[in-house]
Amino acid sequence: MLAVQLKQDAHCTVSDLARQHGVSARTIARDLVLMRDQGMQIDADRGRGGGVRLDRNWGVGRLNLTYPEAVDLLISIAVAEQMKSPMLLANLASVRRQLVASFSPEKRTKVNRLKSRILIGITASTYVQASAKVPPPRIVQAVHQAFIDQKVLALRYQREDGVISERQIEPHYLLLKYPVWYVVAIDHLTGEPRTFRCDRMLGAAMGEARFKLLSKEAFQPSLVVDDQSL
Numbered sequence: 001m002l003a004v005q006l007k008q009d010a011h012c013t014v015s016d017l018a019r020q021h022g023v024s025a026r027t028i029a030r031d032l033v034l035m036r037d038q039g040m041q042i043d044a045d046r047g048r049g050g051g052v053r054l055d056r057n058w059g060v061g062r063l064n065l066t067y068p069e070a071v072d073l074l075i076s077i078a079v080a081e082q083m084k085s086p087m088l089l090a091n092l093a094s095v096r097r098q099l100v101a102s103f104s105p106e107k108r109t110k111v112n113r114l115k116s117r118i119l120i121g122i123t124a125s126t127y128v129q130a131s132a133k134v135p136p137p138r139i140v141q142a143v144h145q146a147f148i149d150q151k152v153l154a155l156r157y158q159r160e161d162g163v164i165s166e167r168q169i170e171p172h173y174l175l176l177k178y179p180v181w182y183v184v185a186i187d188h189l190t191g192e193p194r195t196f197r198c199d200r201m202l203g204a205a206m207g208e209a210r211f212k213l214l215s216k217e218a219f220q221p222s223l224v225v226d227d228q229s230l
Contacts, residue, residue: 013051068148070107071114073099078120079176114148117173117213119184124177132180135198142204143183147171151210152188156203157196165189169196170211173219184219186211193219 014032018025032052036042044052077096100108124132135143146153155167168188175182180197187194 121177146206152207
């Protein structure tokens with residue numbers, strides 16, 4: 001918040017900032033030191049009427065994404081490219097190259113490995129789209145984290161016929177048949193590959209047990225999704 005304010009306001013004094021944020025001037029001074037240590041370009045004018053401000057150009061061209069954020073952004077780019085819209089494709093390739101180039105070698109390897117587990121299929125049938133709905137954020141977050149961490153996911157799942165069951169699954173791959181996401185998994189109930197529609201998940205919680213990633217070949221029958229049977 002302080003960085004945003006310093007970038008937007010042309011003139012802020014330490015005392016003004018302390019009063020606005022309800023802290024002491026010493027606290028603001030300490031925060032400014034920490035911000036400078038992080039590489040932020042903070043200018044200070046001394047004397048009466050002086051103030052502090054953050055260079056308006058600071059942050060332009062800078063990007064420091066976490067691993068999950070980087071994966072989410074790359075997945076979004078991949079999905080947009082798959083949609084093959086000329087309005088969306090103009091700069092995406094350049095954005096992707098610059099994004100990947102900004103990663104450390106270690107993060108680049110991890111992101112590429114995870115990105116290879118995201119599968120983009122054909123657009124869902126009108127039958128599926130008619131029944132599709134957006135999963136609750138809590139379920140999306142649980143699936144997302146279990147997928148990234150390669151941990152078993154506990155599911156409460158409702159089939160198309162309305163039957164509800166409790167499942168323990170290993171989320172090996174994610175499959176998008178726009179606009180519906182599927183989890184391609186090993187189902188502990190049967191020990192077999194199974195594909196689960198995310199919008200049919202009534203509950204989801206990540207467990208502690210980890211699983212070893214299997215190749216796509218192990219799931220080949222499940223990757224050919226029969227929309228009306230799921």
